[in-house]
Amino acid sequence: MRLPAFVLIATAVVLAGCSVPAPQAAAPEAVTVTHAFGSTTVPPNPQRVVSAGYTEQDTLLALGVTPVAVTDWYGDQPHATWPWARDELGSATPTVLTAADGPDFEAIAAQRPDLIVATNAGLDRARYDRLAAIAPTVAQPAGGSAYFAPWDDQTLLIGRALGRGPEAAALVDGIKQRFAEAAAAHPEFRGVPAVFLQAPYYDGQAIAYQDGLSTDFLTDLGFTVPADIDRFAPEGDTQQAYIPIESLGVLNSATVLLWATEDAEARTALEAQPLYRSLTPVQGGNLAFTDGVLAGAIYFTSPLSLPYVLDTLVPLLDEAVAGNPETRPVGSPA
Incomplete structure (x- = not known):
């Protein structure tokens, strides 16, 4: 049954008088993750993410995050992005950093990052501290090597830091399942x-x-x-x-x-x-x-x-x- 207009108006006035707040989505929260040098608290929804190591840009892109800067390892690829990752990069043009002898701290600072991902950057304590002084920094997984820790451990750590832990877990599980299927075939x-x-x-x-x-x-x-x-x-x-x-x-x-x-x-x-x-x-x-x-x-x-x-x-x-x-x-x- 359609209510008369005056009933709807009266209802609205009553609700307004009672000051009933409209439901709101929960605000995103900061996330704290542990790594080789302790723990890092990452602000919610970081917008200016720098990929400071050799391969982290792939993980970020796979999780739907486009970094503002990426580090060139080798290969002279456009935007330091190889063919298998270009669809995920799309039309973005991240700044390309170099890492001939460790992270380029000045160039990273110039990006004004709110998160630095350095899980494959060869960090020692001193280098980590320099990066952490610029912005919250996620280093290699605890117990992992400074370079090329297991890809799944890196992915899960980065996913947790971004507040996308379930997505990272699903990504890892999907790739492992594909390998299992190929082996079975x-x-x-x-x-x-x-x-x-x-x-x-x-x-x-x-x-x-x-x-x-x-x-x-x-x-x-x-x-x-x-x-x-x-x-x-x-x-x-x-x-x-x-x-x-x-x-x-x-x-x-x-x-x-x-x-x-x-x-x-x-x-x-x-x-x-x-x-x-x-x-x-x-x-x-x-x-x-x-x-x-x-x-x-x-x-x-x-x-x-x-x-x-x-x-x-x-x-x-x-x-x-x-x-x-x-x-x-x-x-x-x-």
């Missing part, structure tokens, strides 16, 4: 020894990755990393092994070799080495080669780069396990 990967290496050679050595961030993408797909390469790692280093050219035969302990070749010249230099050409995986075509973007995506290991790695690399690994004659050096026996 490729049972032929399970238990296959594989080595990921930089190319070309450096100072007469091949650099192979042993453990951690730069091999997790392989082991999460079911591959294993042969322990034979460990003896070429410097004492106390569990991340990289430096294999002299004359000792390349150790790579015969792998079934698959994945080479981070960033251009055609890198692969040509690699294949010019006779010992390389004689390796069993090379002779069998059990090889995969990256281009510059895929190599960058593997090195970044971020919430935006990892889906790109899955989409691009898994087909190459599928061919490598089966043996791809097209990857053999020209002139190799069939």
Whole structure:
């Protein structure tokens, strides 16, 4: 039944006289997070966020936050943003900072940030204190390395700092689920020894990755990393092994070799080495080669780069396990 106009007016007058407040949404609250150097209280809804480390811009963008400044690691990408993150960046043009020897404190301060994200910035206590004097700063996770702590730990920490913890957890879970699904779809990967290496050679050595961030993408797909390469790692280093050219035969302990070749010249230099050409995986075509973007995506290991790695690399690994004659050096026996 439609009420007469005078009843509606009377009702409004009564309500006004009673001073009944209109319901309001709860105001956002500051968030306190812990990290390697203690705790940081982040103001609600920070608007001027600076990405002070090598890869944090990807995590911020994945969580819907566009930083006002990002740090260029390598690659000379527009706005220090690689192809896998450009859709999330959109038309934004963040200031690009450099970090040749740690954060550029003066340039960061010039951005007037209300939050500095530095979970992959190589911070020690002194550097953290300098950044924290500029604005609230989130350092690497407690117990994590100064550079390249686990990507999921960084993502969850940044998400909590932004007041977007549930979104960060869902993002991490989604990526891990994608890796699990890819592994299930490729049972032929399970238990296959594989080595990921930089190319070309450096100072007469091949650099192979042993453990951690730069091999997790392989082991999460079911591959294993042969322990034979460990003896070429410097004492106390569990991340990289430096294999002299004359000792390349150790790579015969792998079934698959994945080479981070960033251009055609890198692969040509690699294949010019006779010992390389004689390796069993090379002779069998059990090889995969990256281009510059895929190599960058593997090195970044971020919430935006990892889906790109899955989409691009898994087909190459599928061919490598089966043996791809097209990857053999020209002139190799069939």
